[in-house]
Amino acid sequence: MSSQLDIRHQQSLRGLNTFGTDVKAALYLRVAALDDLRAVRADPFLSKQKHLVLGGGSNLLLTRDVDGLVLHMSNTGIAVTGEDEHYVYVTAQAGENWHALVQWTLVHGYPGLENLSLIPGSVGAAPIQNIGAYGVELSDVFHSLKAFDFATGDVISLAKADCQFAYRESIFKQALRERTVILEVTCALPKRWRPNIRYAELAAELEAWGVSQPLPTDISEAVITIRRRKLPDPEKIGNAGSFFKNPVVSRDEHARLLAAYPQLISYPQADGTVKLAAGWLIDQCGWKGKSLGRAAVHDRQALVLVNLGGASGAQLLELATLIQCNVRERFGVSLEPEPVIL
Ligand code: EPU
Numbered sequence: 001m002s003s004q005l006d007i008r009h010q011q012s013l014r015g016l017n018t019f020g021t022d023v024k025a026a027l028y029l030r031v032a033a034l035d036d037l038r039a040v041r042a043d044p045f046l047s048k049q050k051h052l053v054l055g056g057g058s059n060l061l062l063t064r065d066v067d068g069l070v071l072h073m074s075n076t077g078i079a080v081t082g083e084d085e086h087y088v089y090v091t092a093q094a095g096e097n098w099h100a101l102v103q104w105t106l107v108h109g110y111p112g113l114e115n116l117s118l119i120p121g122s123v124g125a126a127p128i129q130n131i132g133a134y135g136v137e138l139s140d141v142f143h144s145l146k147a148f149d150f151a152t153g154d155v156i157s158l159a160k161a162d163c164q165f166a167y168r169e170s171i172f173k174q175a176l177r178e179r180t181v182i183l184e185v186t187c188a189l190p191k192r193w194r195p196n197i198r199y200a201e202l203a204a205e206l207e208a209w210g211v212s213q214p215l216p217t218d219i220s221e222a223v224i225t226i227r228r229r230k231l232p233d234p235e236k237i238g239n240a241g242s243f244f245k246n247p248v249v250s251r252d253e254h255a256r257l258l259a260a261y262p263q264l265i266s267y268p269q270a271d272g273t274v275k276l277a278a279g280w281l282i283d284q285c286g287w288k289g290k291s292l293g294r295a296a297v298h299d300r301q302a303l304v305l306v307n308l309g310g311a312s313g314a315q316l317l318e319l320a321t322l323i324q325c326n327v328r329e330r331f332g333v334s335l336e337p338e339p340v341i342l
Contacts, residue, residue, distance in 0.1 A: 005029055005039055007046070007069075016072065017057035018120055020238035021313040025052070025070040031095075032074050034155065037148045037181055040069070051150070052342070053181050055122030056097065059129055059240055061341045063313030071181060073124050078104050087188040089143055094124025094182050098131070102220065105189060111216030112141050112189035115196055117223040120234050120241065124182040128172040129338065130165045134223050135199035139165035143188035147180040155183065167275075168245050168338055195219060201226055230301045238307030239298065243320060244278045244335040257331060278327075278335055279303035285326045292319040317341065 011028035014020055027049060031037060040046045050068030054060075074095040082089040088110045092101045098121050102113045115136035119126075127145055131138050144159050164171040172180065195214050197203045205222040206214050214222070232239050246267075249257070254274035258264050261284075265277035282288070282302040289299035294311035295318070298304040305316055324335050 005036065005043070005046070011070070013054075013057070013062060013066065013070065016054060017060050017062050018234035018238060019061055019240055019307050019311075019313070019316065021062045021307065021311070021316070023062045023065050023313065025066045025068075027069040028072065029069065030072045030074045031181075034075075034148060034183060037071070037150075038153065040071070041150060041153055051178065051181075053124075055094065055125035056120055058120035058234060059125060059339045061240060061313055061316055061337075061339050063317050063342065066342065073122060073181070075183065080108075080110070081186060083191075086191055087143075088191060089186050089188055091184055091186040092123040093184050094122060096123040097121075098123055098126055105187075106216055106220055110189045111193045113187065114216045114220040115199075115202070115223055116141075117220040118227045123185050127163060127165075127170055127182060127185060129168045130163075130170050132168070134202045134226070135196050137165070137167075139163070141187045141189065143186045145185045146183045147176075148183055149180050151179050156180070167248070231304060232298055232300075232306055238309075238311070239304050240339045242278075242303045242338050243305040244282075244303060244323075245338050246275045246278045247281075247333050247335060248273045248275050249333065250274075253332075257333075261331075276333065281327050281331055281333060281335075282323055285323070285330055287323055287326070292322065295319040297323070 008028040011025045013025055014022045029036065046069060052066055052068060052070045054070050054072045075093040076095050077093045078096060078101055079091055080088060081091040090105055090110060099118050101123055102117050105113050115134040116131060119131050119133060126138050127142065139160065142160050144157055146155055146157055149156050193216065197206060197214065202222055205226055206218060211218050251272055251274060254266060265280040267275040269275055279302045287297045288302040290297050291308065293315050294308045295315040296306050296308050298306050305319060307316065320337060327333055327335050
């Protein structure tokens with residue numbers, strides 16, 4: 001095994017996943033720079049191990065010990081790396097905290113990320129599930145990224161179109177899964193900024209504050225206020241944000257559901273399909289605030305599962321499965337988990 005790398009054995013991952021489940025990694029490495037990844041690839045033993053790339057651990061449910069090598073990205077740095085007539089390009093290293101990047105852009109006068117305030121997790125994880133909230137997805141502001149390709153040993157650049165972004169989806173969950181490690185992300189922030197307050201709850205919050213022409217910082221503060229009101233703080237109570245994706249159904253399926261449930265909350269999509277509010281479906285089944293041992297459904301947002309302290313990953317998964325079965329029985333709708341489950 002390479003002598004330069006500080007590989008740790010049987011490392012607890014409890015403090016490194018926001019659900020706080022108590023599992024161990026057989027092998028663990030903090031990755032501070034590209035050279036660490038090159039050294040892993042060059043090492044005959046390490047290169048054969050299964051790799052789990054860990055960012056902020058906020059979109060992950062660990063149900064058992066990880067028997068391969070955990071690569072914990074901790075490379076840092078944020079800088080303006082270019083500009084043209086329309087955009088300022090800001091590049092952040094994968095190990096940066098996402099919200100710290102949002103704050104950095106606002107402090108330096110480059111708005112565009114404010115709707116994505118306070119999303120837990122790291123910059124490197126953001127493209128994997130194309131993070132989104134309050135009317136904006138990463139893909140709206142994404143320009144390009146650099147990643148290490150374990151298959152070839154090269155650093156590759158991917159433009160927006162290469163990443164195959166969709167709702168909580170990207171190529172990194174599909175063809176490039178377990179092959180690449182994201183090193184840095186570049187966002188294109190518009191020089192002619194306009195507020196995006198299409199999300200009804202965000203507009204209502206600003207209106208309640210008497211703000212009719214919001215600044216980027218107003219939007220950020222409103223998003224932070226709403227998130228704090230509805231979502232549990234992972235520092236205090238273990239969770240991974242929304243546990244399920246909002247399911248997308250056909251127009252016919254939507255019509256069937258709406259006839260049976262006139263209160264159904266749904267969002268028509270550009271392609272004719274309809275997205276349903278999974279939180280509402282789960283709430284209707286009576287799960288809000290319910291628990292199974294130390295695993296529970298958050299009492300203010302039924303889409304969020306929480307660890308009340310000491311829940312195992314298996315217990316959280318069991319609760320998720322019960323919810324899926326219940327929603328399928330009642331509404332005939334399948335819920336797909338949002339976090340990676342291991
Ligand atoms: N609702 C209920 N009961 C609940 C939860 C929600 O009736 O227990 C209703 C709400 O009243 C609302 C609708 O369902 O009418 C949607 O709820 P909300 O606005 O809270 O948003 P969401 O669809 O549940 C999505 C994202 C969140 C993101 C918010 C805001 C997904 C899976 N989740 O949640 O993202 O913050 O919109 O944009 O798309 C995450 O991905 O981890 C996440 C937190």
